[in-house]
Amino acid sequence: MSADLEFENLVKLYYGDLYRFGLSLTGNETDAADLTQETFYIWANKGHQLQNAASVKGWLFTTLHREFLKTCRRRNRFPHESIDERTEDLPNVPANCIDRADSQTLLRILGEIAEDFRGPLVLYYMEDLSYKEIADILALPLGTVQSRIARAKVQLLRRLSETNLPVEQSK
């Protein structure tokens, strides 16, 4: 298979997942598209260094997340809030309440979570990955990943519960 065709197939296969990951991290469609493009361009230049073809998806996610953190440090414009070391009590948020939140509200609340915690949380929700795989993608110890997910999840649900979501219309 030619390199061009291989690249095209790779883009078709993963651009959606990468874009959604980027959008959940940045909360911004343009930034998400830029991150997705940049990730594939890094692949075009460095992908040949990858020994194990089976880990392409993980490599792409790792690269996108790394680029996201780099962008955050450079721009320092994504709002973030440090998360308390201890796990807060999990608020009781009914699923139907969350269902009323639209994607933009969800992205806005995700954007208020510290960048280092956002990646693990988004991968936890979006991809069918084991915790070990999430840890590998983010190059973090398993325990760190799990504790970050737990703390970020509590914060996400707490913020969702505090948000004035539209009232469900009676049928």
Next chain:
Amino acid sequence: MNTGEAKEILLLYRGPIDDSDPQFRTALDYAKSDPELGQWLREQTKCYLTIRGKLRGMEPPAGLPEKIVRRRPIPFARDWSRIGQLAAAILISASVTALLMRWSEHRNRPFLGAQEILVTGEVLDMTCYIANNLSGPDHAECARVCIRSGEPAGIKTQDGKVYLLTGAPGQSINTELAEYAAKTVTIKGKQSLRDGFAQLQVEEIRKL
């Protein structure tokens, strides 16, 4: 294990995807025996699926894959022999440029070794001397007229070397030199060289 500990573990439980993960096994068993915890777990799983569905439902903009493919960078092939050739070409080019610049600088230098010397010889009308090889007492009158009228003057030493005589920058010395046309004098001045022509900037004239 109590309910609080089980909740803390099951906070990360996502449903069937985590069923094979041993870290949840004990807590899941505990939840089976605690109806309240079981209800909490079901609600949590539903929350997880709801958020997941919303995040996964976000569609990329139309045309994104085509745009990525179209703007794909062409990877730089690391052909070391080509890189070596390119480096050698750059090195040679830089060396030639440096040599040319140095040569050009040398050519444009106004004076080479302006040095004060004493020269003894015959004062010449340079135009007649170079054009027609005319000098000496027989040509004295012509030389005097020519030098006075502004033709270049020179001095020819006994060993045959000829210098063009000039005044200080912007000043003509022809009137003084015309008096010594075809005569032997000693001139003190600053010697310099431009493009192979020797020049003497006159400071003092002594008639012998």
